[in-house]
Amino acid sequence: MNNTLRQIFRSGKFVTGFAIFVAILLGTLIYPLIITDAPLTIIGQGTFFPPGIYVSVYDSLGSTRYTLDLGEANFNRIASRLSEEDRIAIKEWLVAAGIPEADIDTADTQKLLTQWEENFDAKKSIPGMTNAKRNYYVRLDKSIDGLLSAEGAILAQANAETGALEQTGTVEQSDFVNVQQVANVRFLPLGTDNFGRDMLTELVAATRVSLIIGFVAGIIATLIGLTLGLLAGYIGGPVDDGIMFITNLFTVIPSFVLLILISFSIGQEQRGAFTVAVVIGFTSWVWTARAVRAQVISLRNRDHVNLSKLSGHSTVHIILTDILPYIASYVVMALILQISSGILAEAGLSILGLGPKTTDVPTLGLMMNWARIYQADIQGRWWAYLPVLVTIAMVTFSMNLMNTGLDQVFNPALRD
Amino acid sequence: MPKKLQAVASLLMVFSFVLSACAPAATTVPPTEAPVVESPTEAPVAAPTDAPAVEPTVAPTEAPVAEPGGSLPRNETLYYNGQQWGAVACWNPYSSSCNNGLAIAQGDSARVTMFETPYLYNMLDGKQYPLLADGPYTWNDARTEITFKIKPAAKWSDGTPVTAEDVAYTWASHLKYETNTAAANKDYVDTIEAVDAQTVVIKAKLDEDGNAINPLLVAAYLSGNYVMQKAWTETLEERAGGDAAKFREDVAEDVVYSGPYHMFFSDETKVVLVRNDEYWGQDASMWGKLPAPKYLAHAIYKDNAAGFTALKAGEVDVSQQFNANIQDLWLKDGLPISTYLPEAPYGIGASLPTAFFNLSSPGLDNAAIRKAIAIAVDYDTIIANAMTNQSATFNQVPRSVMNPTAGEQEMYDQAAVADLQWAGKDIEGAKALLDEAGVVDTDGDGWREVDGKNLSYVATCPNGWSDWQAAIEVVAAAGKEIGIEITTNYPEWSVYQTVVTVWPLPEADYDIFMMWSGGAGPTQPWGRVRGLIGGEFAQTTGNWNGNWGGYINPEVDAIIKAIPAETDAAKLKEMYTELTRIYLTEVPSFTLMYRPQVFHAVNESVWTNFPHQDDGTNPPVPPMLLTDGWGIAGLYNLTLVEP
Secondary structure, eight states: OHHHHHHHHHOHHHHHHHHHHHHHHHHHHHHHHHOOSOTTOBOOSSSOOOSEEEEOHHHHHHSOOEEOOOTTHHHHHHHHHSOHHHHHHHHHHHHHTTOOGGGOOTTOHHHHHHHHHHHOOTTOOOTTOOHHHHHHHHHHHHHTTTTTOOSOEEEEEEOTTTOOEEEEEEEOTTEEOOGGGOSOEEEETTOBOTTSBBHHHHHHHHHHHHHHHHHHHHHHHHHHHHHHHHHHHHHOHHHHHHHHHHHHHHHHSOHHHHHHHHHHHHOGGGOOHHHHHHHHHHHSOHHHHHHHHHHHHHHHTSHHHHHHHHTTOOHHHHIIIIIHHHHHHHHHHHHHHHHHHHHHHHHHHHHTTOSSOTTTOOOHHHHHHHHHHTTTTTTTOGGGTHHHHHHHHHHHHHHHHHHHHHHHHHOTTTOO | OOHHHHHHHHHHHHHHHHHHOOOOOOOOOOOSSSOOSOOTTSOOSSOOOSSOSOOOSOOOSSOOOOOTTSOOOGGGEEEEESSOOSOOOOOOTTOSOOOOTTTOOOSSSOBOSSSOOSEEEETTTTEEEESSEEEEEEEOTTSOEEEEEEOTTOBOTTSOBOOHHHHHHHHHHHHHTTOHHHHHHTTTEEEEEESSSSEEEEEEOBOTTSSBSOHHHHHHHHHHSOOOOHHHHHHHHHHHTTOHHHHHHOOOTTOOOOSSEEEEEESSSEEEEEEOTTOGGGSTTTTSSOOSOSEEEEEOOSSHHHHHHHHHTTSOSEEOSOOTTTTHHHHTSOOSEEESSSSTTOSOEEEOOEEEEOTTSTTTTSHHHHHHHHHHSOHHHIIIIISTTOSOOTTTSOOSSSOSSHHHHTTSOHHHHGGGOOOSOOHHHHHHHHHHTTOOOSSSSSSOEETTEEOEEEEEOOTTOHHHHHHHHHHHHHHHHTTOEEEEEOOOHHHHHHHHTSSSOOSSSOSEEEEOOOOSOTTTTHHHHHHHHOTTTTTOSSOOSSOTTOOOOHHHHHHHHHGGGOOOHHHHHHHHHHHHHHHHHHOSEEEOOOEESSOOEEETTTEEOOOOTTOOOSSOOOSSTTTBGGGGHHHHHOEESOO
16 A cells, blocks of 8 residues: 555655645635635625735824825826827827917926816817817816826815814825734735626635535545446446446436426525535436446456355455456546536536536636626636636646546556 | 646636626616516526627727628627527517517617607606607597697608508407506506697596596506507418417518618617618607617627626627626726716616515514515615615615606605604614513524514525615615524526515515516506505506515505595605505515616717707707617717717
8 A cells, every 4th residue: 555655755756736726725724814804795885806015005104104205206196197199199189179280299207297277178068079089188187187286185074063164184195104013904916807806715715615526526426436437347237237227218318408498497495505416416427337337247257256266255255355446446536536526516517507606606617707797808807717727727627637647546557 | 637737727716717707797777566577696598709899999980881791880780788698579659578679678668769659758758759749639628539740740660651550459459368568457458549739648447436447547648658650560460370489480571661860770789770861850840850860779798797897898888787886887897888877876767676575484474574674774885885886875865666766756745654764774773672572582592483483585686686685685684683594595597587476475484575667657656556555456466566475455555546536746655655654554564675767877989969968958868878768869869989
């Protein structure tokens, strides 16, 4: 046994796959210990906040202020609110408003903005201008209002009695706070999803659920396949014919179609994560059964099996002690593949809207489904689906890699 | 499969899942009376090709006459999305199942591209403007008869004039062949008669006191229902041989119409209407010119995502679908796309998607529990997340039975019910309410009980109606906060619609369920209140009208009955305020968001001068896709960006 393990861990492919898998597994186990939020809590009011560090504006006003005189500050501020395209658009407007083109210098911010302030009129109708463009100019006007002001912003509070605003402080342009000292800061490494949930927390929880679904489905499929394969292969005769008849039936029906039909007929009320896992398991045992049967047939007439028979051992005993150990390595490999295809099957089902119920648990497939419904894919919200895709890919990739590694160790035809 | 390929294959598989997805995303709620006429969630019947079958970029300057089914000159064609799902079934307005999104939609703001109504409803000012009719209609003193004249200029497509006899015969045919139009109106409209060639008199059904049963609905008939040609109807009758079903199911490709457009081409990939250059409306007594686009075209998209991609690419000019985060199209992508309002909520809210309580569920017969759930819900999150801010918030427009339009908001006394209006997320208030009502958690398991049983409900809406689903998720989350277990469930629409429209509702799985309310129309807000709390529809079967939770209150019914005959504005306001007060106290249902009558986003790559806020039109052109009600006036204002 030790020797086998040593051999296995000498296979580079297996080790790589194993390392990836363990890393993912540890991630799903350790992360919830650090971030204890419930994965389905809605924290964001709005959809698809981009990844980043979110700092409470309100709390940062109350934090210790530091004055930093950065040379770039003004330039950055202007650039963030007035891009090159904006400058060109301003020029277009000014030309349309009758300013000679020679008088306009898009590089001279001061002059450009003065001209803009003097000439812009939201109500003015310019021939050929679309409403979308007009809206753009109105937004631009609002955005660059007071852009060159050197004054700070005034903080004011409404007087409880009169309702009049009373100045309570100012914020200078050179005021900074240290993020460490702000009371409320939330790091959202993968932003939020369409419900306003923390993507990373959800992703970790979903990976865990998907792994469980994969394990349950894989174990069920392997158990069914193994049992039927062993019985058919060892007992043979009418039992073999009967089992193979059923197996062949299932072989010709594409299992994913079967899966869709069963999931649909179960109805959403009953579709918990566990049910989905069981359904997947019950539709994907076919190839395991066939392969196990083939292996058993080749073992059935070996000397040690015949010896066992002569010794009067029961069929169950022979199967468990004289046959199973010889195909154990194959079964383990089959199990790994079943797990990985179980995870894929769940993702496929959920994307068709036939996965587990949404509110109970997150799964990788459900996350993809919602991201797609809210058009994250065509609106460029990569953080809502790409990490999920990568996770699914890494999980299945690592398992396939482990499988290939095992194959090299156990399959004499492939052994170096 | 060789094992080495498996890793690659599994990757490919994942990506292919993304590409192969196919559930339509958002929903359109059909207006009140009629059962679902068009609904994007009904999965497309035919599977069209992947790429939209339009020829977007080619814009020949000197366009030859397009062949039906061939490519259309881009600068003479206005492209739509979100109106037509699946192939057109017929061109027969007597039918209710033509699935003909560009040409046929009768209702509060009837679609008048091909067929026309006597009047056009304008949801922005609430008035009805004459189309086939000549000048405003008049009531007699007893408010039992409406008289109006037909425009002398109005002509059918075969050149014959539209007459009063056509109007009368249309109604007679509806009655004779038991169409949906007849079913919806025959309790209120008695007869329609032609006094002379131009003059029409509509007589209302009277109650025992000799008053019209419902003058509001009689007047609404004028802008909601098409006028059909008598001669063509007779042809159709002959063809049907007196068989009502055949009459209603006729494909009617030979139909005679009065509107500016007619059928040009239709198959399972697209539908095209072409302008009738002989259209009578170019007469000075109506528009004075022809509408700008020569063709109205609608490629049939697989789902919302496909339609959205086409809008982005400039292959669609007018979009009637829920596009999440639409503002990104101009803020981030810098596309020439805009909506009626430049800022959130981007459109004019008209209807009130509402969650109904099944009042026969244990515990939900208690108003305190109903109200507790309703005030605990976080509506700001629903509006920001589910609707991506395409709805006014309940702080901006406090809840009532009114939609957010200024006209309706003026019809009740907000100050009088201000202390009843909740903005939501009031967890403490909800808990206090429950404690006060004696609904407490006695066994310490975290859930409150009634009669020793934990309060546990299922909140539901149709599967794939994404904004509703997201909203229902938020409702369920609120339950947990106040010790009431709420789980969610999303049956398919085909199942859902057969359950919620039948009384009694099932004992499980439909405790809190979403349906819609009336949008904007000439009978509103009366029609909406009737649908929300009117006893008329409560506990009935085959109910497509409202009050699906089964709320009955004789006091409410008396007011609802009295409103249509009331003409005194002050009294009306009093009545509506009282109805609002009862609605907000009893909470038989609660509104989750405001929703526009139709979604209306436009891409100004080719056409411009679409209706938008403060666009200077008078009367204002509503954002109704340039096809519905007074919204069609917008078609006459369109200009090309590059003429």
